[in-house]
Amino acid sequence: MLQKVIAFKNTKCECGHQNPVGTVLCENCGRPLDEEELKSKEVLEMRYDGMARRSQRANPNFIDRIWNFFASVKIAVYMIVLTLLGSMLGTIFPQENTFLNIDPSTYYKETYGTWGLIYYKLGLTHTYESWWFILLLVMIGASLVICSLDRVLPLYRALSKQQILKHMQFLTRQRVVYQGKIEGDAEEWVKQAAVPMKKKGYRVHTDGNALLAEKYRFSRWGPYVIHIGLIIFLLAVLARGLPGLKMDQHIAFPEGEIKHIPNTSYYLKNEKFTVEFYTEEDMPGEFRNQGKVLPKLFNTEATLYHCTADCDDPTKEPKLEAVAKHNIQVNDPMDYKGLKAYQFDYDLTPILRSVSPSLVDAKTGKELGKFKLDIKNPQRNYTAGDYSLELKEKYNDFGLDENGRPVTKTPNPNAPAFLFLIKGPNLPASGMQYIYFPKQIDKERFQQDAINEKMNGGTPPLMLDVKGMENVDFAMSTTYLNIRVDKVMPFIWIGAAIVMVGLVLGFYWQHRRIWLRIDDGVLTLGAHTNKNWFGIRREISAILKKMNLDVDEKSLDNGGKQA
Amino acid sequence: MGKSKKKLLQIVILLLIVIVGGYAIVTQVSGSGGKPTEGSKAPNFELLGLDGKAHSLEEYKGKAIVLNFWGTWCGPCVKEMPALQAQWEKWKDQGVVVVGINAGEDKMAVENFVKSVNVDFPVLLDPDKNSIASYGISPLPTTFFVSKDGKINKIHLGQLDLATLDKQIEELVKS
Numbered sequence: 001m002l003q004k005v006i007a008f009k010n011t012k013c014e015c016g017h018q019n020p021v022g023t024v025l026c027e028n029c030g031r032p033l034d035e036e037e038l039k040s041k042e043v044l045e046m047r048y049d050g051m052a053r054r055s056q057r058a059n060p061n062f063i064d065r066i067w068n069f070f071a072s073v074k075i076a077v078y079m080i081v082l083t084l085l086g087s088m089l090g091t092i093f094p095q096e097n098t099f100l101n102i103d104p105s106t107y108y109k110e111t112y113g114t115w116g117l118i119y120y121k122l123g124l125t126h127t128y129e130s131w132w133f134i135l136l137l138v139m140i141g142a143s144l145v146i147c148s149l150d151r152v153l154p155l156y157r158a159l160s161k162q163q164i165l166k167h168m169q170f171l172t173r174q175r176v177v178y179q180g181k182i183e184g185d186a187e188e189w190v191k192q193a194a195v196p197m198k199k200k201g202y203r204v205h206t207d208g209n210a211l212l213a214e215k216y217r218f219s220r221w222g223p224y225v226i227h228i229g230l231i232i233f234l235l236a237v238l239a240r241g242l243p244g245l246k247m248d249q250h251i252a253f254p255e256g257e258i259k260h261i262p263n264t265s266y267y268l269k270n271e272k273f274t275v276e277f278y279t280e281e282d283m284p285g286e287f288r289n290q291g292k293v294l295p296k297l298f299n300t301e302a303t304l305y306h307c308t309a310d311c312d313d314p315t316k317e318p319k320l321e322a323v324a325k326h327n328i329q330v331n332d333p334m335d336y337k338g339l340k341a342y343q344f345d346y347d348l349t350p351i352l353r354s355v356s357p358s359l360v361d362a363k364t365g366k367e368l369g370k371f372k373l374d375i376k377n378p379q380r381n382y383t384a385g386d387y388s389l390e391l392k393e394k395y396n397d398f399g400l401d402e403n404g405r406p407v408t409k410t411p412n413p414n415a416p417a418f419l420f421l422i423k424g425p426n427l428p429a430s431g432m433q434y435i436y437f438p439k440q441i442d443k444e445r446f447q448q449d450a451i452n453e454k455m456n457g458g459t460p461p462l463m464l465d466v467k468g469m470e471n472v473d474f475a476m477s478t479t480y481l482n483i484r485v486d487k488v489m490p491f492i493w494i495g496a497a498i499v500m501v502g503l504v505l506g507f508y509w510q511h512r513r514i515w516l517r518i519d520d521g522v523l524t525l526g527a528h529t530n531k532n533w534f535g536i537r538r539e540i541s542a543i544l545k546k547m548n549l550d551v552d553e554k555s556l557d558n559g560g561k562q563a
Numbered sequence: 564m565g566k567s568k569k570k571l572l573q574i575v576i577l578l579l580i581v582i583v584g585g586y587a588i589v590t591q592v593s594g595s596g597g598k599p600t601e602g603s604k605a606p607n608f609e610l611l612g613l614d615g616k617a618h619s620l621e622e623y624k625g626k627a628i629v630l631n632f633w634g635t636w637c638g639p640c641v642k643e644m645p646a647l648q649a650q651w652e653k654w655k656d657q658g659v660v661v662v663g664i665n666a667g668e669d670k671m672a673v674e675n676f677v678k679s680v681n682v683d684f685p686v687l688l689d690p691d692k693n694s695i696a697s698y699g700i701s702p703l704p705t706t707f708f709v710s711k712d713g714k715i716n717k718i719h720l721g722q723l724d725l726a727t728l729d730k731q732i733e734e735l736v737k738s
Contacts, residue, residue, distance in 0.1 A: 054569075067573055103701055131592045138584030145576060238587040260691055314611035314688075377669055394671050397636065408636045411668050 025050025030170030051154040070146040090127030164207035171526035178525040186518035196546040222506025229498030236491035247485040255475040267305040345480035356471040357464040359384040387424030598699030608694040610687040628709040635676040639722035640704040651684040
C-alpha cells in the first residue's frame, strides 16, 4: 500500500491543490487521489484524514531512512515484543541485585547448576541493567517520539485548515451517509440545519450550500498525550542510572550505635529494636504446636542525623545534628527529604559492647578498683585504684595459629580477648601480664586461668572479674534497614498521570464530523467519527428529524469496518 | 514549515535521541555493579592513616601505587606482609608507593599488628569499609596495581609472593 502510494507521483488534485507524496485523500477537497481508488465504491480509509505521514517521501535519503525506521508502527511493535521477551528472561533466576551479599560468579553455578552458570555467563543476572535492554528502551523512546511527530503534525495541519465543501465521492464513501431530496432554498436549509447541530454541541461552519459540523476534536490528541506521558516515564526510568538519583542498600544497625549511611551525609542510630511474636493462641490452626515462631511486629526506634561539618575528614569526628525520629515498622518507613528507611530484617544475637571489670586481690577477694572497657574501641591505658593497666594486645576473635601463637580469627568480636600489663604496689617492676576474656564462655573455653598462670609462673596475685550483670553492656539486637533514595519517582508519577489524561481524552470523547452539501435540491451528508458509530448515527438521525426528514438510524450505515 | 526547517527538526530530534540514549546506556553499563576493573580508573578514597593524618589516592598522584587490602585475621594477608615490606624498601625511591588498607579493624589491633611484623609503608584504616565497597573487594587479600595516570593496571586476588610482586611492580613502573 505504502509502495503504491509513493509510486503514484502525480499528486495534483483536480480541484487544483498540490498534495505531498503519500497523500491518500486530497488535502483540500477530500477526493481520492489514486485512480484505482477513485473507481472503487468501498468506504474510504480515513486514517490521519488521508494526509501523507511525514515519513512518506519520494526519495528518502540516509536521515529519512533512519526516521522512517523509527516512524514505523510495525517496528515499534517488534521492539515492544522484544523488550517483553527480554524482561521475561530476567525473571528465570533471581537477579543479582536481589541478593545482599553473594559472589555471582560462583553463586549461580552452585545454586542452579549448569543452567545457572550459562545464565550468569550470558549476563542475564543483570538483565535490566544490560546494554541491550537499555538500548531497546531507548529505541522504544525514539519510536514513540518519531511516530508521534510523524503523525501528529500532518494531522494537526489537516484538522486546522479543513475545507468545508468536500468532493462528492468523499461524502458518499464515508461510513455514515445520507442522500435525499430537500425542499426549499438550499442556503436557507443549511442555515436552519446549523441550529440543532449547535444545540448538540457541534461547531458549525457553512460555505454557501455546504456545511461542516465538528465536535470533540481534542480527543484526537489523546494518543499523543499518552505518548508524551510514556516518554516522560521512560526518561525517568533511564535517569535512574544517573549518580545520586537512586540508591538502594541494606545496612545493619546494632542497637545504640550511630552508623553512617554510605554515599550520603546522613547517619542513623538504632535507639531500640523490639520484636513481638505471635502467641500460640494467635496463630492460625495450621501453624499451632509446630514450634513455629512468627513475628508479629518489628519496630526500630530510629534517629536520623545529618552531618553539618567535618563529614569527609577522617581525622575528625563528624558534627551531627538530629533531624528526624521515627518508629520504623514494616510498611511504615522513616521518610526524610526523599531518604527512606524500611524495616528489612533483624538479628537478636546480643553483641557485647562494654564491660566494667573490677581488679580483685586473688587471695582476699578485696576489690581494688574498677574501669570501663569498651570492646570495640578500647583505650591504651586504664587505672584501677593504685594500679595502672596497659592494654598490650587485643583480639576480636581469639584463637591460636598453627605455631600456637594467639591470633584473631575473624574481624568480628565473637571471642574478644585483652592482654594487659598491670603495674602497681606489690607487683614486679616489669609488671604482670594478664589476659582477660570478658565472656564467661570464652574464659572457660580458652582456659584464661591456665594461660595467666603460665605467663606469671604461678597463680597471679590479682585478677579481673565482672561483679554482676549491671557491669555488662549489651547491644541486644541488630536491625537491618533498607535505605532507599529515589528522586526519580515523582517524574514516574507525573508521566503516569499524563498517560491517564491521554487515555481519558481518547476513550471518553470521540471526534465527530458531519459534512453536507446540497446540489440541485439533493442533500448529500457524510459523517465520520473514530469510534461509537452508533452514537453519531443516532445524533444525525435526531438532527435530520428536526429538519423534518425521518431517517432510520440504521439506514445511515454505509458498511465498512465498525469500531 | 519549510522543507529545510523540517529537515533540521529531524536531525535535531535524531541527535537528541542519540545523545540521551547513548548517555543512558553508558551510565547504566559502567555504573552497574560499580566494581572497578583492570583498565578503569582507580576510585579515590579518603582514609585515616596510622600516622593520624588523612590520606587520599590523589596525594599519591604521579606515583605507581601498590594498593593492598588486608586484615590482621586473614592468614595469607599476614604471610605476604614481609614481601610487601621488602618491595616497598626496594622500590620506594623509584616512584613506587605501597599502601595497605585495613578492612574494618580498629586502630589498636592494626597498630599492634603493624608493629609486630615491622611494616613501615603507609597503612590506612577503613572502619566503615567505604573503600572496600568502592573497590568491590570480596576476598582478602586483594592487591590493586595502579599506574601513574591513576588507571588500574592489574588486580591480584590472593596471596602474593616476592617474585610475582617484583615482576608486577616492574611492569607497573614501565607502563
